[in-house]
Amino acid sequence: MTLSDRPAERHRQVAGLFTDRVRGTRSWDAPAPVAGWTARDVVRHLTDWFPGFLASGAGIDLPRGPSVDEDPVAAWQVHYDGVQALLDDPETEHRKLTNPHIGSLPLDAAIDQFYTADVFMHTWDLSRATGQDDRLDPDFCARLLDGMEQMEEVLRSSGQYGPRVEVPGGADAQTRLIGFIGRDPFWPGT
Template sequence: MTLSDRPAERHRQVAGLFTDRVRGTRSWDVPSPVAGWAARDVVRHLTEWCSGFLASGAGIELPHGPSVDENPVAAWQVHCDGVQAVLDDPETAHRKLTNPHIGHMPLANAIDQFYTTDVFMHTWDLSRATGQDDRLDPDFCAQLLGQMEQMEEVLRSSGQFGTRVDVPGDADTQTRLMGFIGRDPFWSGR
């Protein structure tokens, strides 16, 4: 499936795949490819940081569901639906997000660039942790990798990405993207 270039639709597609992986998770305490995180922590990360990002940068309060510890499936669904509602709101086209690191940018673009791409990459983490299909859209993998490679120094200095993991020269784009963001593309959790 080719992902849309429209923020609301791309979020719907990317979050939909992540939602499928959330619903397919049988054990929330299994380790994930992110050092020190269990599967539950992948959901916790996505639901917590985005809420703060939107509240501080655009004055948007997302709805709160149960805690990730109590019910990760419901916590994700409430959060995901809240983000989608913001993106689907016609007023979002006129709103900006302000952040000291990125300045001012259209709200939908900020959600797309920072949050939706994070959901996309963390889909691999949750899929791999829980033994589900971890294939991601190859075109979007290539797009992200190309953009990130152009600003590698900035990304590495942010502390948000681990040390690049070397992959074979003939590796596919998804494998190269995972290695770039500091994941061992061959991680199996065993």
């Protein structure tokens, strides 16, 4: 599937796939490719960091569901629905998000660049942790990788990404992206 270039639709596609993986998870305590994380922690990460980012940068409070510990599926669904409603709101196109590290951006572009891209990459983590289909859109993998490689030093110094994992020459875009963000594309190994 080719992903849309429109932030609301791209979120619907990306977060929709993540939702499928959430619903397909059978063991929330399964180890994830991020050291020290479980499948539950992948969902926790997405539902925990983004509300604060929106609140501090745009004065927006997302609806909160149950805790991820209590019900990870419901916690994700409430979060996903809240973000999608925000992106679908016609007023969003007139709003800005301001952050000391990134300046001021249109709200929908900030959500797309920082959050939807994060959901996209963490879809691989959850899929791998839970033995589900881990294939990602190859064109979007290539676009993300191209943009991230141009600011690798900034990304690495942020502490948000581990050291790059080397991948075989000629690897596809998804394998290169996963290695770039510090994951072993062949985790858990064969």
